[in-house]
Amino acid sequence: MNVKKLAELSILTGIALIIFVVELQIPNPFPIPGIKLGLANIITVYALYHYRAKEVMTMVFIRIFLASVLGGNMMAFIYSFFGSVFCLTGMLLLKRFIDEKHLWIASVFGAVLHNMGQITAAIFIMGTGVIVYLPFLLVSGCIAGAFTGWIAQIAVHRIKGNDAKQK
Amino acid sequence: MKNKVLIGICIAIFLIGVIGSALVLFAPHGTKVNIVQDGAVLYTFDLSVTEDQTLEIEYNGRTNIVQIENGKIRVVEADCPDKTCIRMGWLETGSLPIVCLPNHLSIEFADEREDLDAVIK
Numbered sequence: 001m002n003v004k005k006l007a008e009l010s011i012l013t014g015i016a017l018i019i020f021v022v023e024l025q026i027p028n029p030f031p032i033p034g035i036k037l038g039l040a041n042i043i044t045v046y047a048l049y050h051y052r053a054k055e056v057m058t059m060v061f062i063r064i065f066l067a068s069v070l071g072g073n074m075m076a077f078i079y080s081f082f083g084s085v086f087c088l089t090g091m092l093l094l095k096r097f098i099d100e101k102h103l104w105i106a107s108v109f110g111a112v113l114h115n116m117g118q119i120t121a122a123i124f125i126m127g128t129g130v131i132v133y134l135p136f137l138l139v140s141g142c143i144a145g146a147f148t149g150w151i152a153q154i155a156v157h158r159i160k161g162n163d164a165k166q167k
Numbered sequence: 168m169k170n171k172v173l174i175g176i177c178i179a180i181f182l183i184g185v186i187g188s189a190l191v192l193f194a195p196h197g198t199k200v201n202i203v204q205d206g207a208v209l210y211t212f213d214l215s216v217t218e219d220q221t222l223e224i225e226y227n228g229r230t231n232i233v234q235i236e237n238g239k240i241r242v243v244e245a246d247c248p249d250k251t252c253i254r255m256g257w258l259e260t261g262s263l264p265i266v267c268l269p270n271h272l273s274i275e276f277a278d279e280r281e282d283l284d285a286v287i288k
Contacts, residue, residue, distance in 0.1 A: 033251050033268050073248045075269045094173075102170050108177045122268070127206030129264055129275050135187025142181040 086117030107149025
């Protein structure tokens with residue numbers, strides 16, 4: 001990994017953490033654990049299409065670890081970890097079928113898989129009762145995933161425009 | 168073409184979610200309530216006969232205070248960071264349990280849980 005890439009990935013991790021902390025301040029209207037916009041995943045989806053699998057995974061795991069520390073909730077780390085493993089595996093596979101112009105579709109699948117990972121972790125920790133949350137998480141995952149994917153798509157578009165101008 | 172199929176799958180997942188949520192929200196429930204920690208049942212109450220009371224439930228030095236009043240149950244205090252369990256309010260809608268993830272606690276209607284387990288098995 002060269003220095004330029006290292007710096008880029010560090011900046012992306014930093015941006016993701018800032019987005020995460022800002023999102024913490026937005027009151028969540030749904031009193032169901034696991035439902036949130038997940039704005040930090042804009043960065044993940046962006047990185048997925050611009051860096052290698054190993055780099056994205058390193059970035060995401062460092063981010064969720066630091067995010068749990070910043071959020072003061074280490075339990076969240078276990079849920080995020082399971083969610084991210086599911087989400088990254090799925091999106092890395094889907095990347096072969098979905099081009100960058102349809103980023104938001106990959107993002108929806110990523111979000112839904114993330115929720116399934118969280119539920120899997122919750123089943124291990126809390127027992128099978130929590131599975132009733134799955135349908136709610138599916139709905140929220142579809143909406144949040146489409147939204148973050150859409151923003152990532154805009155970001156990709158703008159960044160490309162800037163690069164073209166500089167050249 | 169491939170994209171259309173994938174969008175179709177997204178829509179299907181969304182619809183399954185909506186239908187599932189409706190089923191969970193409108194599921195009938197009894198009056199028996201289980202308070203479960205780490206998958207083990209700590210208390211069982213029949214809300215229709217239980218007197219008003221408050222319970223303290225501890226987990227690794229943190230506590231949740233559960234209140235039973237007029238045949239309803241809720242979490243009134245918790246020293247977890249997110250307070251989701253408090254904001255969920257009274258346990259009333261169908262089979263959706265009150266859950267406190269940091270303290271591994273969930274409060275749920277007992278009969279519904281059996282039904283669900285039967286479906287899963």
